[in-house]
Amino acid sequence: MDTDSQLQQQQQQAQQQRYQTGNNTANNDQPLPEEKNTVTLKVGLIGDAQVGKTSLMVKYVENCFDEVYTQTLGVNFMERSINIKNTEITFTIWDLGGEAEFTNMLPLVASDAVAVLFMFDLSRKSTLNSVKDWYRQARGFNRTAIPFLRFN
Ligand SMILES: Nc1nc2c(ncn2[C@@H]2O[C@H](COP(=O)(O)OP(=O)(O)OP(=O)(O)O)[C@@H](O)[C@H]2O)c(=O)[nH]1
Numbered sequence: 001m002d003t004d005s006q007l008q009q010q011q012q013q014a015q016q017q018r019y020q021t022g023n024n025t026a027n028n029d030q031p032l033p034e035e036k037n038t039v040t041l042k043v044g045l046i047g048d049a050q051v052g053k054t055s056l057m058v059k060y061v062e063n064c065f066d067e068v069y070t071q072t073l074g075v076n077f078m079e080r081s082i083n084i085k086n087t088e089i090t091f092t093i094w095d096l097g098g099e100a101e102f103t104n105m106l107p108l109v110a111s112d113a114v115a116v117l118f119m120f121d122l123s124r125k126s127t128l129n130s131v132k133d134w135y136r137q138a139r140g141f142n143r144t145a146i147p148f149l150r151f152n
């Protein structure tokens with residue numbers, strides 16, 4: 001047997017072995033599984049007390065609603081992930097208690113957020129008036145977040 005034939009025979013044997021062992025990736029015949037992208041987006045919820053910030057967050061993350069009011073003392077935090085095509089998007093939601101005493105924690109909620117929801121209660125005009133002030137203060141800590149106005 002000449003050298004060319006020997007070489008061909010060796011190649012065929014190696015190929016056959018790869019099929020038998022299921023290892024057919026040596027020559028990149030099979031595509032590798034696609035890597036999953038992950039993105040984390042921070043969203044802030046800001047507005048006067050009792051406008052429904054925590055309720056909105058809990059509804060979005062746990063799909064439940066509680067009629068009993070529990071005041072947020074400081075900052076609440078929840079997260080929810082969704083998949084779009086090959087990307088896992090995790091929303092981290094930061095919810096600031098609306099009483100004036102918690103305003104010093106506004107930087108925690110506003111900084112690095114990609115979006116801020118300014119919320120008010122349609123049945124209380126004062127909560128809409130406050131939005132201007134919340135917006136002004138939040139902008140002081142974050143000039144790039146996309147602002148949304150939402151009422152309940
Ligand atoms: N009718 C009605 N009630 C709501 C709605 N959203 C929330 N509530 C009620 O309003 C009250 C206050 O809701 P919260 O979500 O706790 O308000 P919050 O803005 O987080 O209040 P703080 O934590 O004090 O800042 C609760 O009794 C809720 O059940 C809504 O869309 N409609």
Ligand SMILES: [Mg+2]
Pocket residue numbers: 053054055070071072095096097098
């Ligand atoms: Mg709350």
